[in-house]
Structure formats: C-alpha cells, structure tokens
Amino acid sequence: MRITLLAVGKTDSKELVSLMESLEKRLPAFIRFERKELPDVKNAKNLPEMELKNAEADLILSQLGSGDSLIILDEKGEEFTSVEFSKFLDRQMTHSVKHLVFCIGGAFGFSDKIYHLHPQKVALSKMTFTHQMVRLFFIEQLYRAFSILQGKPYHNE
DSSP: OEEEEEEESOOOOHHHHHHHHHHHTTGGGTOEEEEEEEOOOTTGGGSOHHHHHHHHHHHHHHTOOTTEEEEEEEEEEEEOOHHHHHHHHHHHHHTTOSEEEEEEOBTTBOOHHHHHHOOOEEESOSSOOOHHHHHHHHHHHHHHHHHHHHTOTTOOO
C-alpha cells in the first residue's frame, strides 16, 4: 500500500516544511508516502466561495486514479486515538487498498461534489488548525501509527 497526502495550496513556513521533511524521511521504513501540494486556484480571491470550492474539487479529482481510495481530512470526520488510527490503517492494508489518499482542502473546505463522491472523513481534532499545520500533524500521526503497528518505541501509552 502507498499513502499520499494531497493538499490544496503550498506550505509557506520553512519551519513547518523542515519538520514535515524530517518525519517524511522516517516513513519509508514503514510505507511508501508522498506529500503532494496542488497549486492554488488562479484568481481565487475574486471567486465566490462555491466556485472556488468547485475549482479545487476539480483539481483534487484530477489527481485520483481509478483504484485510489480518498479520505477527506475534515473536522466533522471520525475521530481516532493514535492507537485507533493505527488499527484503521491496518484494516485498510488488510482490505488490499493499494493507494490511500488523504486530502486537505482549501480554506473554505470541500465542495459538495467531493463529499458526495468520497464520503469517508477523518478528523484530527474538533479544533480548527491552519491547513499548513494540519499537514505536519497528519504526517506525525501517520509515522506514529506505523510505529505502533511495528511495535517501535515511539508511542507511549
């Protein structure tokens, strides 16, 4: 199985990029992982919210292959503890999912098109974080989950 973190927009903070990259260097020991940042929609500031979300949806959907399983990172999604998230990932691998794509939407979230086509949602928290910070938190939780599955001494319970 491979996992992609798909995100709308770039990460501006050099500090966050550095932290993400340090965790990403550890992930190949467990899983094939890729972080993919989609460009911002052109003239986004001049578009009505719904139009912007639909344009972002088209960008997201253009990145998916026929066998990909998209999971939306959304504050209204299912919440897990770190151990529960590791079990969730293990179930995905057991069910022969070849490519799991977790997606972070734009500033206004996702369009209804995305919610209807791919209803599975996972929440990292009920709190709201910047989309740039969510990338770091997700990658850290991914690393933690695979450390748990492998019995590595990263996670303390």
